[in-house]
């Protein structure tokens with residue numbers, strides 16, 4: 001375990017923000033973490049746990065210690081007639097775990113193909129895409145409670161998963177170092193093509209052709225065609241969450257804006273696509289200095305050319321104000337602003 005001083009984080013966040021951490025340390029095993037927990041630099045500094053940096057916006061240098069999780073392993077720990085329990089180290093790249101499962105025809109995470117980042121961060125915001133969420137296949141996770149130096153197991157009921165949220169994004173933020181995640185996957189996969197874009201593409205195939213591998217391939221193609229590649233344009237995916245409104249608000253918006261889109265998520269709770277709201281403000285593909293929104297998806301903020309994190313953050317507030325002034329809806333930031 002090696003602690004590096006004045007460490008550049010430019011290649012450790014997908015916005016490619018040029019910032020430094022006072023201290024940086026990469027953890028490859030629980031033994032590494034044990035060593036770190038008694039170190040003075042750990043004890044005397046602010047800490048930030050980092051995965052792939054694909055859901056973080058750094059607005060300044062980080063004053064303290066960045067702990068990068070690089071614990072890597074994939075194991076099948078249990079199986080029965082219907083399910084297989086796959087345990088992955090938190091530092092495994094999420095899409096590598098998806099590929100592992102897809103290649104074995106284990107069903108459940110194929111719709112979550114090609115989401116950047118690490119396995120350990122997946123429960124933090126209960127990653128979701130194309131009609132699936134991590135919580136659908138989540139069994140448990142192990143994490144070290146940093147204050148007590150204790151390894152603890154969290155089951156689904158302990159995690160309070162919600163829409164792009166969990167207990168780890170809220171009260172346990174930076175307090176629990178997630179070291180592994182166990183998923184419960186289907187040995188007899190059930191294909192889920194409820195999401196409209198997926199359903200549309202799936203029409204090109206016969207039912208028997210729609211295997212876990214095919215769904216994964218389709219999702220990858222759709223994502224590649226719609227989302228910017230962070231290696232080309234720095235970004236962190238959706239910058240905002242889709243706002244959830246009550247029936248009264250939805251009806252007010254429908255009266256004012258004929259083409260409004262909404263999805264009924266729960267009894268009398270409706271999700272309005274944030275991308276649609278931003279687009280309606282004339283901000284799709286809009287550029288302001290070094291930052292702006294992606295031309296194909298207004299929900300994605302781009303670092304076009306060496307933007308600072310502060311510049312991007314201010315631009316996100318500009319978007320929030322525009323949306324609020326037009327719709328009286330508050331956008332909530334999905335990305336972790338540091």
Ligand SMILES: Cc1cc2nc3c(=O)[nH]c(=O)nc-3n(C[C@H](O)[C@H](O)[C@H](O)COP(=O)(O)OP(=O)(O)OC[C@H]3O[C@@H](n4cnc5c(N)ncnc54)[C@H](O)[C@@H]3O)c2cc1C
Nearest residue numbers: 051052053054055116117118120121127128129178236237
């Ligand atoms: C192009 C693009 C597309 C995306 N599409 C989607 C999508 O479809 N759906 C979706 O949900 N997200 C999406 N995202 C967001 C992002 O990929 C996910 O949120 C991902 O899970 C973040 O993983 P990470 O390892 O990069 O986390 P990081 O950005 O490194 O960290 C995110 C948060 O988790 C904490 N954290 C990370 N690892 C640990 C750990 N081991 N223990 C404790 N805390 C930890 C960090 O402190 C931080 O608060 C997208 C991002 C990009 C760039």
